[in-house]
Amino acid sequence: MAITYAQFSMQASYLASRASSWSGDCLTLPENLQKPMREGSVARFTDMLRETADMIDRMHEETTDDDLPTAEDVRGIMAT
Numbered sequence: 001m002a003i004t005y006a007q008f009s010m011q012a013s014y015l016a017s018r019a020s021s022w023s024g025d026c027l028t029l030p031e032n033l034q035k036p037m038r039e040g041s042v043a044r045f046t047d048m049l050r051e052t053a054d055m056i057d058r059m060h061e062e063t064t065d066d067d068l069p070t071a072e073d074v075r076g077i078m079a080t
Helices: 005-026 039-060 071-079
Strands: none
Touching: 005 071
């Protein structure tokens, strides 16, 4: 099944939420603001980003032209 706008939006929201959470966690201790990030923390964060992006790519790769709406379909939806 092709990735839908709703599925894409959910995945994008998940990424934004996770990034926001990590950002907030990093800012909780003012004494750590200028310290370098630990490699393990950076790796976990970027791994999560890559895994989610890879899943979105896989969902999108499953798309065939038959799965996509035609211009006529879109015009019909917009008219209602």
